[in-house]
Amino acid sequence: MDCLLEITDLHVEYRRDAGHVRVLDGVDLSVSPGESLGVVGESGVGKTVLVRAVLGLLEPPWRISRGRIRYDGEDLLGRPERELRAIRGRGIALTTHEPRKHLNPVLPIGAQVVEVVRAHGDTGRTEARQRALALLRMVGFPDPEARLSAYPHELSGGMCQRVIIAMALAHSPKLLMADEPTAGLDVTISLQVLDLMQGLVRGSGSSLLLVSRDLGVVAHYCQRVAVMYQGRIVESADVIPFFAQATHPYSRRLLRAAAAARDDRRGSAGPASRRGDAPAVGCAYAPRCPVRVARCSTEIPPLAPVTPGHLSRCFLNADIAAGRVTV
């Protein structure tokens, strides 16, 4: 199968005087054309670093120390900035969380969208303005002409997120990476934004990489799920098998916590983690894992198939899947 984006063994470090913090610790991930993949994880697992690494946006003290990122069959790492610029926006685009922070506060939004439209190719001013209006209309601005001169602080969070989406889709990218697109938005607005994004991506046949900590969002807007924990993918599967029979103990814990909201059940399991308790060797989840065995503290389990297309990074995959071990 040809992948649009293929990330292999990606390692990212954050360099400090005191030493290096391994932020991504061997991430393997791929997105096929037209596919929507949800990357799920709690705060601090490296989701945002991952999408920024793909676009070549990491700067010191961040450093990619190992691994490979291929887009459309070609390596992205080590490419000159000029070539990356050509890929950003047209090939791969990114929408950020906290949209207001990523808009220029002293420039009207119209000018910012026009700037993005003109970043590639040689679009004239008038044409770019027309295109900006069309983009803002597409993302649900009822009266875009009146809003072109608005500043970000005059717009709600939901509207700012729409501006960011409009900019990301300006050059019809083949892959849209959406980093927590609904963080900080009110619930009734979140769904409008997600529906909008899904409609636009599907309409153009693009792929979507949706980064979220909300399993509910991923269940309804993605075809495949990858769960991240402490800089590694611990489980990946299609949405239906994942939500029906997640195998990794961490995924199960996440699902139980999220499902508790629905069923009025007790949701917690296992002790809370202390900050920075990831071990240097072995499975990162071992200290919190209720079913760990001796080798979990010394060896990193491989991302191994449970069923075809369903991978889980646990030594007990077979036992958990067969119900011999209950998590």
Added chain:
Amino acid sequence: MAAPVLEVDGLVKHFPQGRARTVKAVNGVSFHIDRGEALALVGESGSGKTTVGRCILRLIEPTSGRVSFLGETITGMPPEQFRHRRPRIQLVFQEPYDSLNPRMRIGRIIDEPLMLARRILPLARPARVLELLDMVGLGASVLNLYPHQLSGGEQQRVGIARAIATEPDLVVLDEPTSALDVSVRAEILDLLTDLQERLGFAYLFISHDLTAVRRVCQRVAIMYLGKIVETGPTDEIFASPIHPYSRALLSSVLYPDPAQQRSRFLLVGEIPSPIDLPAGCHLHPRCPWAADECIRAYPPLEARQPGRLAACFRAGHEGETVEPRAYARPGTPG
């Protein structure tokens, strides 16, 4: 019958912004909380839920209306007199780290309210601090740590221990879990439920997240633009919301289940500014059921079923509407 722990009657809070502009944050809110009861005040940003909480704690003074605590009116009470009630109403904040003094050790943070309330002897305080840590699921090992050395969930446990230190009658929880990750959130909600069952506090749980309040609260009041639009027992509101805004809130909840049948009851557009409140029912510009009467007057909050109130002219008549007004779907990329 004993007076309820909290009674809020016709609470109004307007913030003048100069040049005849006023933010109408709270526009006549009434509710009560019985002893040992947990009430959720749910609404999106701008609904006025936090302002209500701040008026109850007397962090701000309401424009009009009355707040009674244990049968005694506390609005307008002189600060010196209110000081003595203060240990009995406590608050848990949204941002656990920001609400803890970064230069104080955990033991001191929890000891401080005990010291100020002077309800137990100084010699008894260290034992009480340990007891409180145990109640919130932390051990003596955190006593000498600083807040930054704890995880977000542990920090929030400290915040809760501090709030319950003086054995309050009412704990106001202002979005206590929205800054936390999913798995930690579940733990904190379980802790809050346990504490309430064991110690019988009353809670006012302020949140934008219906699923968060579900396990903790027996009753829910849903707010929109400064007014309560629906209130009733939690289970019943989840099973059959009456008000269209409650329906929209509930149908926006995405459960982690790809097979979930989603009722696509969506509102149009965004929440209007509380400076220019829509005439009539505040929801009418976004409501799929809106009719002429909704533009003319604000519907009264009326009893619909035992224990359930809702403010809507159209609820119960929705069958007469052929189809909810179509949700504006975006076009395809040009």
